[in-house]
Amino acid sequence: MLLLSRSIFKAYDIRGILGKTLDIGIARQIGQAFGTAARIKGEQTVVIGRDGRLSGPELAKALASGLQRAGVDVIDLGVVATPMLYFATHVLDAQSGIMVTGSHNPPDYNGFKMVLAGEAIYGDTIQGLYQAIVKGDFAQGNGSYRTHDIRQQYLERITGDVKLARPMKIAIDCGNGVAGAFAGDLYRALGCEVRELFCDVDGNFPNHHPDPAHPENLQDLIRCLKDTDAEIGLAFDGDGDRLGVVTKDGQIIYPDRQLMLFAQDVLMRHPGREILYDVKCTRHVAPWVKQHGGQPLMWKTGHSLVKAKMRETGAPLGGEMSGHLFFKDRWYGFDDGLYAGARLLELLSRVADPSAVLNALPQSVSTPELQLKLEEGENVELIAKLQKEARFPGAQQVVTIDGLRVEYADGFGLARSSNTTPVVVMRFEGESEEALRRIQNEFKRVILAGKANAALPF
Numbered sequence: 001m002l003l004l005s006r007s008i009f010k011a012y013d014i015r016g017i018l019g020k021t022l023d024i025g026i027a028r029q030i031g032q033a034f035g036t037a038a039r040i041k042g043e044q045t046v047v048i049g050r051d052g053r054l055s056g057p058e059l060a061k062a063l064a065s066g067l068q069r070a071g072v073d074v075i076d077l078g079v080v081a082t083p084m085l086y087f088a089t090h091v092l093d094a095q096s097g098i099m100v101t102g103s104h105n106p107p108d109y110n111g112f113k114m115v116l117a118g119e120a121i122y123g124d125t126i127q128g129l130y131q132a133i134v135k136g137d138f139a140q141g142n143g144s145y146r147t148h149d150i151r152q153q154y155l156e157r158i159t160g161d162v163k164l165a166r167p168m169k170i171a172i173d174c175g176n177g178v179a180g181a182f183a184g185d186l187y188r189a190l191g192c193e194v195r196e197l198f199c200d201v202d203g204n205f206p207n208h209h210p211d212p213a214h215p216e217n218l219q220d221l222i223r224c225l226k227d228t229d230a231e232i233g234l235a236f237d238g239d240g241d242r243l244g245v246v247t248k249d250g251q252i253i254y255p256d257r258q259l260m261l262f263a264q265d266v267l268m269r270h271p272g273r274e275i276l277y278d279v280k281c282t283r284h285v286a287p288w289v290k291q292h293g294g295q296p297l298m299w300k301t302g303h304s305l306v307k308a309k310m311r312e313t314g315a316p317l318g319g320e321m322s323g324h325l326f327f328k329d330r331w332y333g334f335d336d337g338l339y340a341g342a343r344l345l346e347l348l349s350r351v352a353d354p355s356a357v358l359n360a361l362p363q364s365v366s367t368p369e370l371q372l373k374l375e376e377g378e379n380v381e382l383i384a385k386l387q388k389e390a391r392f393p394g395a396q397q398v399v400t401i402d403g404l405r406v407e408y409a410d411g412f413g414l415a416r417s418s419n420t421t422p423v424v425v426m427r428f429e430g431e432s433e434e435a436l437r438r439i440q441n442e443f444k445r446v447i448l449a450g451k452a453n454a455a456l457p458f
Helices: 024-040 056-069 082-091 124-135 151-161 183-189 215-227 255-269 285-291 303-313 337-348 354-359 378-389 433-450
Strands: 014-017 045-050 073-079 096-100 109-116 145-147 169-173 193-197 232-236 243-247 274-278 295-299 317-319 325-327 370-373 397-399 404-408 411-417 423-430
Touching: 024 045, 024 056, 024 096, 024 109, 024 124, 045 056, 045 082, 056 073, 056 096, 056 109, 073 082, 082 096, 082 109, 082 151, 082 337, 151 183, 151 337, 169 183, 169 215, 183 193, 183 232, 183 337, 193 215, 215 232, 215 243, 232 337, 232 354, 243 255, 243 337, 243 354, 255 274, 255 285, 255 317, 255 325, 255 337, 255 354, 274 285, 274 303, 285 295, 295 303, 303 317, 303 325, 325 337, 337 354, 378 404, 378 411, 378 423, 378 433, 404 433, 411 433, 423 433
Parallel strands: 045 073, 045 096, 073 145, 169 193, 169 232, 274 295, 274 317
Antiparallel strands: 014 109, 096 109, 232 243, 317 325, 370 423, 397 404, 404 411, 411 423
């Protein structure tokens, strides 16, 4: 039996390593704590599901037993994508749910994404679960358990909503994550001819890591598009809540550019409304949204934080650079890679050359996400120090809602503290290589002034 470690209670979810910081005993305690929190909110039923990880069955079983001990009734969906668990909290008689998923982490990780009384929980609410376990402060009871198959209802809800203007030939790469159990059937039902790469669910991830945010994980899909008659490629992360897109000519269309295409469409039905995007996104989002009659709203990174802000503002669409896309227009407002893929195909089916449309979206020279690795807690201290002391002569604007985003006439630089690991995440964009280098040098100057021995990744 492992001792409970506070380190697994992250900003947006709970995540640990099997046998080191997470086991069935801890999963049961998390169930009891969450069940208690649900009952305090007046909730009687909690939906659970799991992705394709090898540790999923035993953790889900322990989680269910903890929830039942807290007097909560459990509906077990079995193996599903995370968005299918979110969907269940909207269509079943239960507003709370827990997904057992390690998302895109290595095979020995697993964890829990949670919705409590209709809200994705984060921050203090997750720390509250930790405190409840430490104190043993649990409700008592004897909840029921039943299974439910949500697959058909989920697929029918999407195919009833999304209509393609013509049949399309597509390739999908699920990286052996759980999306592979559903994506092929979904897109075939929409009228696509689908080439499937690594769609057999295998928690060892034998082919490549299921994380479309990293270009190396998209190379198989790029090759497939080159060698076949597929028009477009879609890739998914381990639990199916994020989308990657590749064009026929091998270009990666990052999520901030996907968001622009979606915003143009959504704003036709919701003129004047807010479009949310996180601090990591391209500076082209704001002028694009304004040009199409919307209000751009930059916000903090993190799927739970974006969902909360969307609920507060009533925004019909939001997106993060990491690939989480949130449709409140015709959908429920949660992040869903499979649904976002369907909406993309709906738009692209109206044109003869989908890749040309995607490649024409505004673009600058930019870096991928860069990471400055530090000791636990140092990342938070460094960013706090820079927010107070760093000066950026020549900058148009310094945004501090989440770290430091410094806007120039010809680009931007970002440094923010990761909420999940002890790193400072950085990203840079410029209208030219020269602008990019200049902005990076400005950040190098202030970071080294704040921490002289920092091993910068650029």
